[in-house]
Amino acid sequence: MNSDFCAEGGWFITKDWLRPIRKISVNTLKYSILTIGAISSILPFYWLFISSLKTPEEIMGVITTWWPHNPNWMAFIRAWDFLRPPLPRVLMNSFLVSGSYTLLLLLGSSLTAYALAKYKFRGGPLIFWIIISTMMLPGIITLIPSVMLMLWFGWLNTYWALIIPGAVNAYTVFLLRQYMITIPDEVFDAARLYGCSEFGIYWRIVLPLCKPALAAIGLINFVWNWNDLLWPLVVIKDANLYTTQLALMGLWDFRGSLPHLNLVAACTVYVTLPLIIFSIITSKHLIKGFTGLSYTAR
Amino acid sequence: MVEVRLEKLTKVFGKNTVAVDNVNLHVKDKEFIVLLGPSGCGKTTTLRCIAGLETPTSGNIYIGDRLVNDVSEKDRDVAMVFQTFALWPHMKVKDNIAFPLKMRKVPKDDIRKRLKETAELLKMSHLLDRVPGQLSGGEAQRVALGRAIIRDPKVFLLDEPLANLDAKLRVHMRVEVRKLQEKLGVTTICVTHDQVEAMAMADRIAVMHQGKIRQLGTALDLYDKPEDLFVAGFMGSPPMNFIDCTYEEEKKALISEVFSLEIPKNLTKEIKEHATSSEIILGVRPQDISLHEKQMPNSISTEVYAMEPLGSEAIIDLKLGDMIIKAVTPPTYRTRPGDTAWIVFDMNRIHILDKKTEKAIV
Amino acid sequence: MKRSRVPYIFLIPFFLSFAIFWAFPLGFAFYISFTSWEFRPPLFGGKWVGLQNYVEAFGDRYWLEALQHSFIYVLYEPICIFIGLILALALNTAIKGRSVFRTVYFLPVITSTVAIAYVWGWLYDYWRGPFNAILRLFGLPPVAWLSVWNALYSVMIMSTWQWMGLNVIIFLAALQSIPNEYHEAARISGANAWNTFRHITVPLLKPTILFCAVTATAGSLQVFTEVYTLTREIPTTTVAVQYIYRQAFAYLKFGYGAALAVILFLIILVIAMIEFRLLRRGGMVYY
Numbered sequence: 042m043n044s045d046f047c048a049e050g051g052w053f054i055t056k057d058w059l060r061p062i063r064k065i066s067v068n069t070l071k072y073s074i075l076t077i078g079a080i081s082s083i084l085p086f087y088w089l090f091i092s093s094l095k096t097p098e099e100i101m102g103v104i105t106t107w108w109p110h111n112p113n114w115m116a117f118i119r120a121w122d123f124l125r126p127p128l129p130r131v132l133m134n135s136f137l138v139s140g141s142y143t144l145l146l147l148l149g150s151s152l153t154a155y156a157l158a159k160y161k162f163r164g165g166p167l168i169f170w171i172i173i174s175t176m177m178l179p180g181i182i183t184l185i186p187s188v189m190l191m192l193w194f195g196w197l198n199t200y201w202a203l204i205i206p207g208a209v210n211a212y213t214v215f216l217l218r219q220y221m222i223t224i225p226d227e228v229f230d231a232a233r234l235y236g237c238s239e240f241g242i243y244w245r246i247v248l249p250l251c252k253p254a255l256a257a258i259g260l261i262n263f264v265w266n267w268n269d270l271l272w273p274l275v276v277i278k279d280a281n282l283y284t285t286q287l288a289l290m291g292l293w294d295f296r297g298s299l300p301h302l303n304l305v306a307a308c309t310v311y312v313t314l315p316l317i318i319f320s321i322i323t324s325k326h327l328i329k330g331f332t333g334l335s336y337t338a339r
Numbered sequence: 340m341v342e343v344r345l346e347k348l349t350k351v352f353g354k355n356t357v358a359v360d361n362v363n364l365h366v367k368d369k370e371f372i373v374l375l376g377p378s379g380c381g382k383t384t385t386l387r388c389i390a391g392l393e394t395p396t397s398g399n400i401y402i403g404d405r406l407v408n409d410v411s412e413k414d415r416d417v418a419m420v421f422q423t424f425a426l427w428p429h430m431k432v433k434d435n436i437a438f439p440l441k442m443r444k445v446p447k448d449d450i451r452k453r454l455k456e457t458a459e460l461l462k463m464s465h466l467l468d469r470v471p472g473q474l475s476g477g478e479a480q481r482v483a484l485g486r487a488i489i490r491d492p493k494v495f496l497l498d499e500p501l502a503n504l505d506a507k508l509r510v511h512m513r514v515e516v517r518k519l520q521e522k523l524g525v526t527t528i529c530v531t532h533d534q535v536e537a538m539a540m541a542d543r544i545a546v547m548h549q550g551k552i553r554q555l556g557t558a559l560d561l562y563d564k565p566e567d568l569f570v571a572g573f574m575g576s577p578p579m580n581f582i583d584c585t586y587e588e589e590k591k592a593l594i595s596e597v598f599s600l601e602i603p604k605n606l607t608k609e610i611k612e613h614a615t616s617s618e619i620i621l622g623v624r625p626q627d628i629s630l631h632e633k634q635m636p637n638s639i640s641t642e643v644y645a646m647e648p649l650g651s652e653a654i655i656d657l658k659l660g661d662m663i664i665k666a667v668t669p670p671t672y673r674t675r676p677g678d679t680a681w682i683v684f685d686m687n688r689i690h691i692l693d694k695k696t697e698k699a700i701v
Numbered sequence: 702m703k704r705s706r707v708p709y710i711f712l713i714p715f716f717l718s719f720a721i722f723w724a725f726p727l728g729f730a731f732y733i734s735f736t737s738w739e740f741r742p743p744l745f746g747g748k749w750v751g752l753q754n755y756v757e758a759f760g761d762r763y764w765l766e767a768l769q770h771s772f773i774y775v776l777y778e779p780i781c782i783f784i785g786l787i788l789a790l791a792l793n794t795a796i797k798g799r800s801v802f803r804t805v806y807f808l809p810v811i812t813s814t815v816a817i818a819y820v821w822g823w824l825y826d827y828w829r830g831p832f833n834a835i836l837r838l839f840g841l842p843p844v845a846w847l848s849v850w851n852a853l854y855s856v857m858i859m860s861t862w863q864w865m866g867l868n869v870i871i872f873l874a875a876l877q878s879i880p881n882e883y884h885e886a887a888r889i890s891g892a893n894a895w896n897t898f899r900h901i902t903v904p905l906l907k908p909t910i911l912f913c914a915v916t917a918t919a920g921s922l923q924v925f926t927e928v929y930t931l932t933r934e935i936p937t938t939t940v941a942v943q944y945i946y947r948q949a950f951a952y953l954k955f956g957y958g959a960a961l962a963v964i965l966f967l968i969i970l971v972i973a974m975i976e977f978r979l980l981r982r983g984g985m986v987y988y
Binding site (some may be wrong): 390391412414421423425490590 | 866880882883885886887889890891892893896900901904907
Binding site (some may be wrong): 071072074075078079081082083084085086088089092100101105107148149152153156157160162165168171172173175176177179180181182183184185186188189190205208209214219243260264267269270275285286289290292293296297302305306309312313316317320324327328331332 | 706707708709711712714715718719721722723725726727729730784787788791792794799800801802803804805806807808809810811813814815816817819820821822823824829830833834853865866867870871873874919922925926929930931933942945946949950955958959962963965966969970971
């Protein structure tokens with residue numbers, strides 16, 4: 042009766058009275074998969090946390106424990122200075138660098154994107170094409186020459202080296218341009234009619250209208266810059282300027298050292314927690330930024 | 340013999356959004372029925388319940404003689420044309436159309452044959468190798484129709500099939516769709532908010548409002564004999580004029596502040612029998628109002644407010660007391676805003692409605 | 702009219718940044734690669750040696766090994782994409798707690814790789830790490846995760862863990878951009894769940910899969926932080942960028958390092974283009 046119209050699949054899939062059972066088992070499968078994924082995502086964080094709470098003796102013991110016998114919060118206090126430079130300085134460095142970088146990036150890229158989106162001029166398509174092609178090119182090749190540039194500018198070992206070179210980023214320009222194209226032209230005509238300057242249009246109309254896109258793209262760039270290791274590693278030697286990644290990397294020699302493990306763990310917690318909290322708060326926009334990237338495929 | 344029967348069909352979304360409220364409908368074999376109504380009246384939800392895309396909260400759905408409440412949508416043997424056509428953009432036109440047969444595991448040669456027949460029937464053989472992105476609105480619609488008819492479904496479901504076409508094409512296609520349905524002899528249920536479309540295509544129309552069927556009948560039935568206020572106001576363009584008044588037994592007339600209208604005896608009898616109170620709504624179609632420059636027996640004085648010359652006719656807006664009513668006149672009628680016009684209602688064609696949405700007389 | 706000059710003015714930041722930090726380094730890198738420049742005093746003593754660096758690179762056993770390791774590393778990508786796709790599919794239909802799951806999967810993505818590498822170093826610990834503890838619990842022999850043979854694969858596992866959330870997000874967005882009607886039309890046409898998935902969902906996801914594959918390949922071939930942090934001292938895991946870093950900034954052989962960078966650059970370019978062609982031909986180009 043029913044199977045007249047079935048394409049394929051065994052009796053489990055086609056008999057209608059099995060529908061509720063089918064639904065439950067599919068749901069169970071679904072949620073199990075998701076939960077396994079979630080637990081495995083969380084496990085390392087959990088381990089990090091309890092590692093910071095265990096005493097060195099417990100860590101050195103051969104038995105693996107899943108919860109510290111005597112949760113010991115001392116590590117968090119001692120970790121405050123264990124990092125070189127101390128944590129507040131490190132966090133400040135990273136905030137300064139990543140924040141300035143993001144700001145500069147958004148301003149520069151949005152200006153560029155605006156010019157490309159809403160003005161017709163000779164060379165416009167060419168420039169856009171150039172930008173697209175730079176997106177595809179691997180960054181490794183510019184590593185060494187960029188270091189030389191930093192040397193010539195005298196920026197080695199300064200904040201400038203960490204902030205300026207990223208001012209215009211192809212992905213950002215591309216995404217913002219796509220977003221700006223959707224703003225109806227009449228908005229600009231009206232503004233010009235009412236005497237707004239060209240830069241004023243950019244500053245007062247385009248930027249506010251692009252806030253969601255700016256937020257999303259700015260956030261992922263901020264996070265990316267915060268977590269970057271290679272470039273800061275190459276251009277910064279002065280410990281006072283260490284970003285969170287460099288400071289954490291400074292603990293490398295201690296990472297396997299059992300007596301210090303809880304300290305290293307605590308430092309790691311300190312270094313990662315701000316960004317995690319920040320990301321959870323801004324998760325909605327952050328995620329939009331990442332999905333926006335995937336639209337560059339189209 | 341494929342009839343579709345809905346018994347006490349109800350669909351509730353969330354806690355208290357009643358989209359479909361106790362709908363009973365019997366669609367005859369090979370009939371073209373239209374569910375007509377404004378947005379949000381429940382017509383699309385009803386259609387989707389029949390298709391199996393929504394599960395009704397309660398009630399029964401019969402396709403043929405089969406109770407299909409628990410039958411999955413892929414097994415109901417219905418075909419649906421979506422408002423947006425829903426053509427799969429990554430497949431060529433011929434793959435789009437042949438998909439239902441492919442799902443049935445029909446042998447390749449048969450598929451090719453059916454494809455050819457269907458394409459010829461809809462005059463789109465030249466489109467078969469294109470991709471949906473390359474089609475115009477009308478072409479896309481034909482592809483959607485082709486995909487629907489290729490496997491001889493028991494029931495056709497059309498969800499606002501003409502909504503995405505431009506005006507001229509719409510007028511042409513509604514005849515084509517109707518002709519196609521007649522030729523194939525498939526029971527069809529169509530949903531639309533455009534009453535002109537409904538009247539042009541349907542055997543019977545079910546006017547829906549707020550989840551209920553207000554009236555079911557042929558186009559003429561609904562137009563000439565609307566049973567309630569909503570249907571009366573919905574059918575016809577320009578819409579029917581509604582005038583509040585009260586019925587005066589002694590004068591045998593309908594009274595309001597600005598006029599007194601005598602009513603013939605057969606009507607007063609009906610009013611006396613069926614009205615729940617003396618509060619009446621008088622309904623007159625603009626086409627049933629005649630304008631005169633001098634006072635006539637049983638006429639009402641109004642002031643011309645505006646005039647819309649439409650070529651084939653003219654619509655005159657008339658001020659009657661505080662309200663504006665519209666009348667339709669031949670295109671040559673001459674008048675100016677501010678003039679006085681005496682209007683006469685065609686007594687055979689007025690509608691008298693109880694204020695509680697009920698009707699008394701044609 | 703003043704207006705016609707405005708876009709050019711607006712583009713000045715771009716021009717500057719592009720010229721100084723992109724075009725110049727690109728050209729300069731090629732130039733350096735043809736010299737024997739070492740970053741010692743005198744600081745600018747690059748002597749032109751033509752293709753000598755490249756010839757040396759082809760004979761450099763350690764460089765070739767490093768390349769090989771990078772290539773093997775890239776193989777974690779398909780697995781990561783696959784897992785991300787599965788999770789995204791499940792997440793797309795599951796309704797309860799979707800945003801919670803999404804945030805949880807996303808945490809590894811935004812966590813610093815250095816931190817992750819430290820933690821996984823402890824997870825992989827032979828005697829005390831939880832992974833081996835779980836294995837022992839099931840009566841299975843413990844694994845030497847960070848041994849010379851296994852280390853590279855262990856890094857790959859760590860990377861899969863870190864980046865699967867990103868793929869989940871991307872695929873989830875792609876899935877949600879497919880109009881429901883496409884699936885409904887398929888189901889009414891008689892397709893069951895598997896057929897709908899195979900004929901409608903997957904083809905429509907192909908551009909997204911392509912995007913993930915190409916960007917992931919380019920990114921993975923340039924892996925550095927993971928290996929530098931987790932397995933720096935294990936020679937069997939040295940990857941290309943790490944080797945370049947060592948040549949250029951430890952041994953200060955800028956010329957040689959630049960040549961290696963150019964080689965890697967060209968390799969990535971070619972692979973990305975091949976991938977692009979392959980996947981595009983298999984899929985369809987309807988945008």
